[in-house]
Amino acid sequence: MRQTNLFSKTRYDAPKDEVSKNASLLIRGGFIHKEMAGVYSLLPLGLRVIEKITKIVREEMENLGGQEISMTALQGKEIWEKTDRFDDKKVDNWFKTTLKNGTELGLAFTHEEPITELLKDHVKSYRDLPFSVFQFQTKFRNETRAKSGILRTREFLMKDLYSFSKDEEEHKAFYEKSKVAYTNIFRRAGVGDKTFLTVASGGSFSTEFSHEYQTETPAGEDTIYYDKEKNIAINKEVLNDETIKSLGVNKSKLEEKKSIEVGNIYSLGDFYSKPLGLVYSDEKGEKKPVIMGSYGIGIPRLMGAIAEVYGSDSGIVWPKEVAPFSVHIILATLENKELVEFAENLYKDLKDKGVEVLLDDRDVRAGEKFNDADLIGIPKRIVLGQKNFENGEVEVIDRETRETKLLKKENFLTDFLK
Amino acid sequence: MRQTNLFSKTRYDAPKDEVSKNASLLIRGGFIHKEMAGVYSLLPLGLRVIEKITKIVREEMENLGGQEISMTALQGKEIWEKTDRFDDKKVDNWFKTTLKNGTELGLAFTHEEPITELLKDHVKSYRDLPFSVFQFQTKFRNETRAKSGILRTREFLMKDLYSFSKDEEEHKAFYEKSKVAYTNIFRRAGVGDKTFLTVASGGSFSTEFSHEYQTETPAGEDTIYYDKEKNIAINKEVLNDETIKSLGVNKSKLEEKKSIEVGNIYSLGDFYSKPLGLVYSDEKGEKKPVIMGSYGIGIPRLMGAIAEVYGSDSGIVWPKEVAPFSVHIILATLENKELVEFAENLYKDLKDKGVEVLLDDRDVRAGEKFNDADLIGIPKRIVLGQKNFENGEVEVIDRETRETKLLKKENFLTDFLK
Numbered sequence: 001m002r003q004t005n006l007f008s009k010t011r012y013d014a015p016k017d018e019v020s021k022n023a024s025l026l027i028r029g030g031f032i033h034k035e036m037a038g039v040y041s042l043l044p045l046g047l048r049v050i051e052k053i054t055k056i057v058r059e060e061m062e063n064l065g066g067q068e069i070s071m072t073a074l075q076g077k078e079i080w081e082k083t084d085r086f087d088d089k090k091v092d093n094w095f096k097t098t099l100k101n102g103t104e105l106g107l108a109f110t111h112e113e114p115i116t117e118l119l120k121d122h123v124k125s126y127r128d129l130p131f132s133v134f135q136f137q138t139k140f141r142n143e144t145r146a147k148s149g150i151l152r153t154r155e156f157l158m159k160d161l162y163s164f165s166k167d168e169e170e171h172k173a174f175y176e177k178s179k180v181a182y183t184n185i186f187r188r189a190g191v192g193d194k195t196f197l198t199v200a201s202g203g204s205f206s207t208e209f210s211h212e213y214q215t216e217t218p219a220g221e222d223t224i225y226y227d228k229e230k231n232i233a234i235n236k237e238v239l240n241d242e243t244i245k246s247l248g249v250n251k252s253k254l255e256e257k258k259s260i261e262v263g264n265i266y267s268l269g270d271f272y273s274k275p276l277g278l279v280y281s282d283e284k285g286e287k288k289p290v291i292m293g294s295y296g297i298g299i300p301r302l303m304g305a306i307a308e309v310y311g312s313d314s315g316i317v318w319p320k321e322v323a324p325f326s327v328h329i330i331l332a333t334l335e336n337k338e339l340v341e342f343a344e345n346l347y348k349d350l351k352d353k354g355v356e357v358l359l360d361d362r363d364v365r366a367g368e369k370f371n372d373a374d375l376i377g378i379p380k381r382i383v384l385g386q387k388n389f390e391n392g393e394v395e396v397i398d399r400e401t402r403e404t405k406l407l408k409k410e411n412f413l414t415d416f417l418k
Numbered sequence: 419m420r421q422t423n424l425f426s427k428t429r430y431d432a433p434k435d436e437v438s439k440n441a442s443l444l445i446r447g448g449f450i451h452k453e454m455a456g457v458y459s460l461l462p463l464g465l466r467v468i469e470k471i472t473k474i475v476r477e478e479m480e481n482l483g484g485q486e487i488s489m490t491a492l493q494g495k496e497i498w499e500k501t502d503r504f505d506d507k508k509v510d511n512w513f514k515t516t517l518k519n520g521t522e523l524g525l526a527f528t529h530e531e532p533i534t535e536l537l538k539d540h541v542k543s544y545r546d547l548p549f550s551v552f553q554f555q556t557k558f559r560n561e562t563r564a565k566s567g568i569l570r571t572r573e574f575l576m577k578d579l580y581s582f583s584k585d586e587e588e589h590k591a592f593y594e595k596s597k598v599a600y601t602n603i604f605r606r607a608g609v610g611d612k613t614f615l616t617v618a619s620g621g622s623f624s625t626e627f628s629h630e631y632q633t634e635t636p637a638g639e640d641t642i643y644y645d646k647e648k649n650i651a652i653n654k655e656v657l658n659d660e661t662i663k664s665l666g667v668n669k670s671k672l673e674e675k676k677s678i679e680v681g682n683i684y685s686l687g688d689f690y691s692k693p694l695g696l697v698y699s700d701e702k703g704e705k706k707p708v709i710m711g712s713y714g715i716g717i718p719r720l721m722g723a724i725a726e727v728y729g730s731d732s733g734i735v736w737p738k739e740v741a742p743f744s745v746h747i748i749l750a751t752l753e754n755k756e757l758v759e760f761a762e763n764l765y766k767d768l769k770d771k772g773v774e775v776l777l778d779d780r781d782v783r784a785g786e787k788f789n790d791a792d793l794i795g796i797p798k799r800i801v802l803g804q805k806n807f808e809n810g811e812v813e814v815i816d817r818e819t820r821e822t823k824l825l826k827k828e829n830f831l832t833d834f835l836k
Contacts, residue, residue, distance in 0.1 A: 005483070005485075005549070006485070007485055007537070007540050007541070007546065007549045007551065008540055009539070009540050011539065030540075033536050033539070035489075035490050035492070035493070035494065035532065036492070036494050039490050039492045040490070041487065041488065041489040041490050041532070041536060042487055042488040042489075043487055044485045044486060044487055044551075047486055047487055047488050050488075065423070067423075067424070067425055067462045068462060068465055069459065069460055069461055069462055069465055070459065070460040070465050070468075071453075071459040071460075072453050072457050072458070072459050072573050073491075073556065073558075073573060074453070074454070074457045074558070074572060074573050075453070076453065076454045095515045095516075096515060096516075097513045097514060097515045097525065098513075098514075099560065099572075100560055100562050107515065107525075114453065114459070118451050118459060119425070121427070121429065121451070122425050122426055122427050122448075123425070128425065131423070131425045133425065133462075138491065138556060140491075140492070142517065142518055143518075144518050154492060154517075155490050155491060155492050
């Protein structure tokens with residue numbers, strides 16, 4: 001893409017009411033627009049990052065055998081009353097709305113109830129199990145406070161996967177496989193080293209633990225205790241002698257970390273299938289409740305966690321696989337005709353090779369271009385400056401390693417792609 | 419995909435409360451699930467069709483130079499009060515909701531106001547214009563009645579594009595280009611022959627006409643009058659002698675058609691930019707309001723229109739470019755080991771060639787497979803039956819042309835792909 005064609009602009013300051021590091025940087029870089037507290041729109045660069053993350057998550061969910069669907073935000077109360085979750089006293093973050101005839105509806109904050117109900121038309125026999133379904137769908141959550149930028153918002157895209165098994169054993173096998181998929185996702189998104197499998201409460205669903213994926217960052221709302229040797233963390237909420245003993249971790253070596261929950265996986269047992277009546281006939285014709293699991297990742301939250309980890313005051317350096325573009329060509333001056341021609345050819349050649357490239361072809365000062373490039377944070381930068389070019393050279397900057405090198409302009413494309 | 423891995427099932431009957439042809443067929447085929455009147459979830463096959471349509475629309479919007487963004491459903495009232503559109507007496511299909519602190523919010527039924535407000539951070543000078551932005555985003559509309567299946571729903575994915583120009587002349591040039599993009603979309607979606615550019619009211623925005631794209635179907639809620647020679651239709655709402663004269667159509671030759679509006683394009687002038695203050699500085703430094711246009715397509719509505727046009731009681735025959743899969747392999751029996759092996763190899767080979775293929779490998783009667791295949795409606799069908807196979811032949815059915823042919827099983831793949 002040419003930067004002259006990009007409508008969104010960077011800005012020097014974030015809005016005064018924006019206190020979070022992630023949203024401040026993302027607003028300054030022209031990735032997102034703040035509609036109100038906890039509600040952010042995606043500009044072209046931000047949407048590109050979200051789509052990169054979505055692609056990673058989709059591939060890993062498909063590898064797990066997940067089938068993609070898309071459920072609705074609008075929810076009738078009947079099915080939620082069966083699990084006693086429609087009442088605002090029981091679930092305190094509903095957004096509710098009303099049909100013209102006065103019928104009260106909810107805006108889904110999650111989808112366990114509707115997916116369980118939906119599957120009653122499709123699951124009959126043990127031969128239909130196991131399977132899993134997932135979606136990328138907008139959740140609405142009526143958060144009281146929303147001061148963490150895109151880490152905790154009132155409307156956000158979530159990947160939620162649900163698994164359906166005949167029994168606990170079959171469920172456990174899938175649950176373990178899901179851990180591998182989640183580990184892959186956070187590694188590919190660039191936060192693998194900072195993200196820890198964390199033991200947490202099983203909630204109302206299970207007396208066993210659930211698991212969270214927690215990314216270390218000072219902006220995190222959670223506190224975890226990490227055992228490096230065992231490579232497992234414990235959420236503060238379940239940190240006690242019993243937990244420590246059951247996990248066999250070394251109490252004296254636990255490191256305390258602030259972190260943000262970027263994913264979670266839950267065993268649900270028959271918590272939903274029983275009251276909603278999702279049953280199957282086993283080999284003997286006996287009706288049994290389907291055993292379920294749920295597996296969530298908030299997509300913008302993961303983007304926010306990446307911004308927290310890879311952001312500094314001058315901008316974010318995006319990890320390769322989630323960057324809005326792979327290469328940023330900075331044409332430092334438009335004065336030199338030969339240089340402009342080189343830039344145009346390079347832009348075309350890279351695109352032809354399938355490289356996603358942003359060309360800064362704007363008629364502004366070089367300093368402005370460099371500041372903006374820092375804010376946009378594309379990991380590889382090609383600087384086409386007058387002086388180097390006259391010496392037959394082109395500067396290439398790897399923003400991750402901070403390595404800078406000069407390549408000969410002859411044969412540049414081949415050397416650059418090496 | 420293997421049909422044994424597809425969790426969704428076909429069904430003999432649609433729910434009793436479903437009166438529309440499109441939703442009845444789509445529910446029976448396992449494409450959608452009815453959550454409540456006017457609210458439908460997408461099952462794997464339905465999501466695939468929606469994604470095919472989305473791909474076509476995205477490509478055509480990108481060809482127009484559109485930049486993709488994603489705005490939010492939650493809307494504060496301030497900006498909508500500037501155009502006097504927050505009041506339920508002025509806009510009668512809002513869904514409203516409330517923050518914990520009592521602040522009333524709306525769920526966007528369209529996005530002219532927020533995109534205009536958003537762009538005030540990004541448009542300063544005539545050099546920033548023209549450009550266009552688009553999104554695929556969920557709209558909420560509090561419809562009083564919702565009896566047309568997915569043609570008119572309370573929650574649906576919409577492609578909305580907005581154009582921003584310096585003056586009417588620049589706007590008109592884009593507006594005309596958008597017509598070409600829209601014509602391409604409906605042609606590629608398979609309803610080109612049945613879809614007519616239609617003159618309609620300019621609404622509150624303009625004394626000039628707007629344009630709609632109307633697809634002929636008995637299920638349509640609109641009535642249009644089509645002049646075949648001029649290849650233009652007139653919406654009943656603006657059919658009068660003045661319109662007929664201004665378009666130069668032949669009154670006596672107008673054909674009346676029932677139709678469904680599958681797209682619309684509007685000139686908005688400064689209707690939004692003026693009250694919201696989206697201005698630019700022209701070459702002389704004078705501030706002028708940006709001239710806007712809006713261009714909508716309801717994605718599930720287009721899917722519904724296709725279902726109406728290509729549906730019969732036995733199922734829908736999907737046009738090639740929007741079909742959930744390109745090829746359906748029906749393995750009529752699992753008894754013949756050689757036949758099963760042939761099917762498995764063919765399935766693998768087609769996938770390797772990049773063909774999207776569904777393999778019916780279920781252990782059910784052949785008759786059930788054929789019924790289900792009709793309901794799913796994949797345009798090309800390969801029938802692997804015992805008898806033909808023993809004669810060294812494989813049956814291929816083109817469901818669109820109803821052409822059936824027998825190909826030799828030797829060299830089948832090459833002959834089939836020819």
